[in-house]
Amino acid sequence: ASGVLFNGITRIDGSLSALRAVKSHNVRYMCLADPGGMATEAETEHQFKERIRANKDDRLFQGNVIHPQTPLRLLPDEVKQNQVVYIAGRKPNKARNVAQSYGFKKIVTGADLLDENLELFPFDPLKVTGKKGRTKTKALPDGTSTFKPSTKNKKQEPNLLRNLKIDHIFIWNEPRDWFLEIQLILDMLISQQGYIGTVSTKNGDTGLPNNGWLQDGQPKIWANVEDFEFETASYHLHRLGTGAFLEALKSVWRAKTGCEELEYEHVGKLSGMTLEYAHDQILRAYARWMTEKGLEPVVEKSEVRRVYVISDNPEKDLQAVLDFKPEGGTEYIPILVRSGAWTGTTKELERKPAAVVDDALDAVVWAMRNEGVDAHREILDVPRHLMGLVGVGEVVREEVMAERLRLKRE
Numbered sequence: 504a505s506g507v508l509f510n511g512i513t514r515i516d517g518s519l520s521a522l523r524a525v526k527s528h529n530v531r532y533m534c535l536a537d538p539g540g541m542a543t544e545a546e547t548e549h550q551f552k553e554r555i556r557a558n559k560d561d562r563l564f565q566g567n568v569i570h571p572q573t574p575l576r577l578l579p580d581e582v583k584q585n586q587v588v589y590i591a592g593r594k595p596n597k598a599r600n601v602a603q604s605y606g607f608k609k610i611v612t613g614a615d616l617l618d619e620n621l622e623l624f625p626f627d628p629l630k631v632t633g634k635k636g637r638t639k640t641k642a643l644p645d646g647t648s649t650f651k652p653s654t655k656n657k658k659q660e661p662n663l664l665r666n667l668k669i670d671h672i673f674i675w676n677e678p679r680d681w682f683l684e685i686q687l688i689l690d691m692l693i694s695q696q697g698y699i700g701t702v703s704t705k706n707g708d709t710g711l712p713n714n715g716w717l718q719d720g721q722p723k724i725w726a727n728v729e730d731f732e733f734e735t736a737s738y739h740l741h742r743l744g745t746g747a748f749l750e751a752l753k754s755v756w757r758a759k760t761g762c763e764e765l766e767y768e769h770v771g772k773l774s775g776m777t778l779e780y781a782h783d784q785i786l787r788a789y790a791r792w793m794t795e796k797g798l799e800p801v802v803e804k805s806e807v808r809r810v811y812v813i814s815d816n817p818e819k820d821l822q823a824v825l826d827f828k829p830e831g832g833t834e835y836i837p838i839l840v841r842s843g844a845w846t847g848t849t850k851e852l853e854r855k856p857a858a859v860v861d862d863a864l865d866a867v868v869w870a871m872r873n874e875g876v877d878a879h880r881e882i883l884d885v886p887r888h889l890m891g892l893v894g895v896g897e898v899v900r901e902e903v904m905a906e907r908l909r910l911k912r913e
Contacts (some may be wrong), residue, residue, distance in 0.1 A: 504536040506815035506843020506906055507863050509554045511736065515842045517864030517880070522563045524867050524883040528876075531788040531807075533781045534701060535569050535772050536606050540675040540727055541597050543604050545567045569726040571771035572675065574780040576605045583607045587644055587668060589691065589722065591684045592675030596639055602673065609644040611669065616699070620649045623690070623699075640866055643667050650700030661698040669697040674726040675769075677745045688724075689759065696720035706760070714759045724767035729774075731772045769867055773814075773823040782829050806831040811870040815843025826855055836873075838866040849864050 505511075525532050538547050557563055563735040575770040583606040591596040596613035602610055616623055618640040636835055643649075648669040662666075669691050687699075695701040708715030731746035749767070756765040770776050773877040786804035810833055814820035817839055824837040839845065839856040842864060843864055849855055858869045871878035 504534045504551060506845075507813055507840055508534070508551065510843060512554055514555045517559060517862045520797050520883055521863040521867045522555070522557075523561075524864070524871075524878075526563060527870070528791060529612055531568050531785050531792065533569055533784060534564060534776065535577060535781065537728065537772050540570070540572055540592055540601065541566075541594060542570075543601055544570060544573065546736070554838055568775065569781055569784070571774075571777065572601070572605075572673075573605075574695065574770055575602070575673070575725065576777045577819065580606070582671070585609070586670035587697075588671045588673055589609060589687075590673045590675055591678045591688065592673075593677055593679055595678075596677075598673070598675040599629060599641075601675075611643060611667070612638075612640070613680075613687055614638045614640045615643060615679075616649065616687060619643055620651070622651075623649065624686060628681075643874075650698050651702070654692055658856065661695065661701055666698050666700075669694075669722045672722045672724045674724065674745065674749065676728055677748050681748055681751055684748075685755050688752060689755060691722050692717065692756070692765075692789070693759070694719075697722045709738045713762060714760070716762050725770050726767050728771045729769055773820050773825075775827070778823065778827045778835075779829070787829075807833055809834045809836055809874070811836050811866070811873075813838045813840060813866045815840050815845050817845050817847075817856070821852070822854060836870075838869060840866055 507515070508522070509515055522532075534545055534551070535594065536551070538550075542550070547568050551564050551568070552559075554560065555563075572592065585608075587609045588602065588607055589611050590598045590602060591613065595614065599610045599612060619642075638665055644667070647665060650661040650666040672691060679713075690699055691697060693702055693706055693716075695703045703715070703719035705715040705719045707714055708718075711718050726749060728745040729749065730744045731750070732741035732742045735742055753765045756762065768776070783804070785807065790804050791808055798879060812820070812824045812835060814824070814837065821837050821839060824835050827835050829835075837856040839859045840861065841859070842862040850861055857873075858866070860866050860869055864904070868880050868883060869876045
């Protein structure tokens with residue numbers, strides 16, 4: 504959404520008209536956005552309406568916003584209800600709240616672990632968990648505790664009922680304290696089946712795949728974002744992001760294990776998982792619309808021929824869209840806009856978009872014309888009360904221009 508509908512808090516010209524145009528033509532659409540993992544989709548919907556200055560009764564974003572972490576909703580209920588998730592991020596408690604809104608019940612943060620066992624990290628936790636002191640913590644799930652072998656029996660086995668087992672690691676965004684998070688995540692990755700404080704006997708076994716590393720039921724890593732750097736409004740140079748944290752984690756992993764790569768699942772914006780999720784939502788929305796219009800019996804999904812993706816990022820978004828080949832044969836068509844981060848030319852692009860236009864409204868016009876609709880920018884960019892005059896193939900140029908002249912005189 505950023506760079507396409509608005510820049511910062513400033514609406515991009517034509518963005519509101521673009522959304523109203525596709526909605527008035529019953530076009531299904533999704534808005535992929537990254538608020539840094541700090542908001543629910545409903546909160547983002549409200550924020551977007553404010554940024555594009557939509558009317559209160561405009562239902563432009565309701566149910567149409569997808570965050571990098573939104574596909575995590577699709578994890579099975581068994582995972583969300585019964586398995587333990589560790590969350591690392593800039594504001595772990597806020598991330599915890601968002602994850603809970605997806606149905607996850609058992610969530611642990613670094614602060615929770617330190618609150619239960621200060622020996623996990625050899626530094627003063629007051630200095631690593633918040634400027635004003637320690638952050639709010641919660642008790643570990645089901646009354647469990649981290650594994651602490653007795654001083655007399657270092658080979659003591661964890662108690663499967665009493666000791667904490669981590670099943671998944673969610674890297675929500677860039678953590679504040681990399682040292683703390685890398686240490687804790689490393690502990691989980693070398694553990695026996697995710698029991699913090701244990702060490703797997705399979706580690707380093709050359710007779711096993713990957714020399715035994717990550718072969719003993721350790722937790723899987725899910726990363727919401729891969730951006731190495733990001734822009735801020737307050738400083739002129741880019742700042743390190745989640746992608747940089749992942750590189751640091753992978754470097755420590757290589758140094759510890761000798762393994763070349765630490766595998767993780769990328770969930771973020773325009774990852775394969777996110778595109779699959781968005782595609783599924785579009786098919787479901789299209790099926791509902793077809794049923795409501797009586798054009799098709801009740802079905803869960805209906806295939807569509809083409810999906811247009813509007814983006815201002817040629818490096819990642821464009822490549823992801825061109826590589827995405829969903830089942831059913833839907834064609835994904837990328838349209839690049841100059842309204843955001845990218846202001847270059849197609850000559851510098853190794854792979855080309857279907858079209859390059861100035862903004863979202865021009866992109867909608869191009870897509871509609873590609874579908875055989877007689878669309879014009881000056882017709883789609885109309886006052887709200889005249890939107891009903893704009894139908895497929897209709898030309899209402901005279902009415903629109905007359906209304907604009909009247910408003911200008913007033």
